[in-house]
Amino acid sequence: MSGGSAGRAPVLNIWDDHWDFRPEDCPCDVDFVAWLDEQGIRDASIYHFGTGGHHHVGIECAKPERQNHVLAITAAPREHEAFVQLAVSRPEVLRFYNAVFGDIYLINEQLLPEFDVVTLFHLCEFRGAANDEYGALTDLDVTRILTRRLRPGGYILFFPGSFAWDRTNDSAKDVVAEWERDGGVELVGRFKSLIVYRKAP
Known part of the structure; x- marks a missing residue:
């Protein structure tokens, strides 16, 4: 990652990497x-x-057998390229899929439509002190915002195989536990490597 440093204006915290497709590396997707x-x-x-x-x-x-409409976000310039x-x-893919470059911790709720499904597989993986320098949201903030933009009865999925899921500090597991205590969601269960929740109808 890269971000701001002392003595200069903060810059966006990016992920300077590129994940190619190998099923063993991307089980969540x-x-x-x-x-x-x-x-x-x-x-x-x-x-x-x-x-x-x-x-x-x-x-x-x-x-054609799915034709789901996906809005995705990446903080990795090479992934966006x-x-x-x-x-x-x-171009036939572009009709159904759009990926924006940006920091999810700067998400603007007023720019978001409603969704039927939200994935937060990488919760807590990319946020750090560099994000604080420009007033970024927290992982819990992001989860709450996207839950509000989820239609009643919609699904939100997490990936407990993430390196950030069960770590000692700032774990995704703890964020999800606090989010679940907010109410309005129920645990559906596990599907392979994923945990599935549903928003109350």
Whole structure:
């Protein structure tokens, strides 16, 4: 990651990496598409946190048998560059998939539509002191905002296989536990590597 430093204005905290597609490295994305198919979810609006350079979720959701509408975010410039190349070479995917470059911790609720499904597989992985320098939101803030933008009866999914899920400090598991205590959501259960919650109807 990179961010601001003492003596100069803060800069965006980016993720300077690029995830190519290997199923063993991206079980959350693979399992998410499998979950969509098992649930028979089609023509749904999805918010996806973390694209990977492979853009697997967007590409799979754009296929004729699914045609889900995915808005994704990445803080990795190279992942976004891969999206631009994808959009140019496969415009049929762009009809159903758009990936924006930015910091999810600067998310603006007023710019968001309503969603049927939200993925927060990378909760707590990318936030640090550099985000604080420009007043970024917390992981709990982001989770609450996206829950408000979730339609009643909609789903929100987490990835307990994340390196940030059960760590000693600032764990995603603790954020999810506090978020769950807010009420208005129920635990549906596990699906492969994922944990599934549902917003009250």
